[in-house]
Amino acid sequence: MRVCIVGGGKVGYYLAKTLLEHGHTPVLIEDDPAMCRKVADSLDLTVVCGDGTFAEVQESADVAHCSAMVAVTGRDEDNLIVCQLAKQVFKVKRTVARVNNPKNAAVLKKLGVDIAVSATDNLTHLIEREVETAAIQQLLSLAGGTASLTEVLIPQGFAHAGKTLAELIIPKDAVVISITRDGELIVPRGNTQILVNDKVVVLAKNTAFHELAQSWNLADVK
Structure with a gap:
């Protein structure tokens, strides 16, 4: 998943680093040349030096081909502009803004930001869940936020409709707990098929769930 991050401070840096570790393709926009050099020297990603509130800078970062825009600068008004620009001009499907003043969260959402987050610790987890597909819903966070019970x-x-669980790739740290089909609960076995409109409940570590979502091509479903 290609994600554009505007803001190369501590939050932006560690978010980009974590996304890289999870197999995503982050692109960073930062207007401080010294910070751009620091990030470029530390991480294997594209860094665009410029003001992310300008269309030409977002165009340089190829934002139109990103699945999400994440604005994590220290100014709420800049984060709002960044997200509005990405959505309205470059048609980015999901926008996430860091909110430095929690009182601004409702305002940002009202003005078009999809997700306004005042706490930054779980940004990576939130982005993966919200961007990969709207068909994924976290039911319960477990183990200090490192694992979850998730409904798909x-x-x-x-692409894999009709295949059995035994035929699908399921990471070792993920378990399919149940399947609900036409209102009926199914306790799955290896020969249980996965069908369109099934509600599949998965218990998994966050990294394992991301692997499962990739192997099942959930991010590619339109």
Whole structure:
């Protein structure tokens, strides 16, 4: 998943680093040349030096081909402009803004930001859940936020519809707990098929769930 991050401070840096470790492709926009050099020297990613509130800078970062825009500068008004620009001009599907003043969260959402986050610790986890597909819903966070119980609604166009669990790739740190089909609960076995409109509940570490979402091509379903 390609994600654009505007803001190369501690939050932006560690978010980019974590996304890289999870197999994503972050692109960073930062207007401080010294910080751009620092990030470019430390991480294997594209760094665009410029003001992310300007369309030409976002165009240089190829924002139009990003699945998400994440604005984590220290100014709420800049984060709002960044997200509005990405969505309205470059048609980015999901926008996430760091909110430095929690009182601004409702305002940012009202003005078009999809997700306004005042706490930054779980940004990576939140982005993966919200951007990969709207069919994924976290039911319960576990183990200090490192694992979760998650429901996946198998959407139309699912490439593996009709396959059994034994035929699908399921990471070792992920377990399919249940399947609900037409209102009926199914306790899954290896020969249980996955069908469109099934609600599949998965218990997994966050990294394992991301692997499962990739192997099941959930991010590619439109």
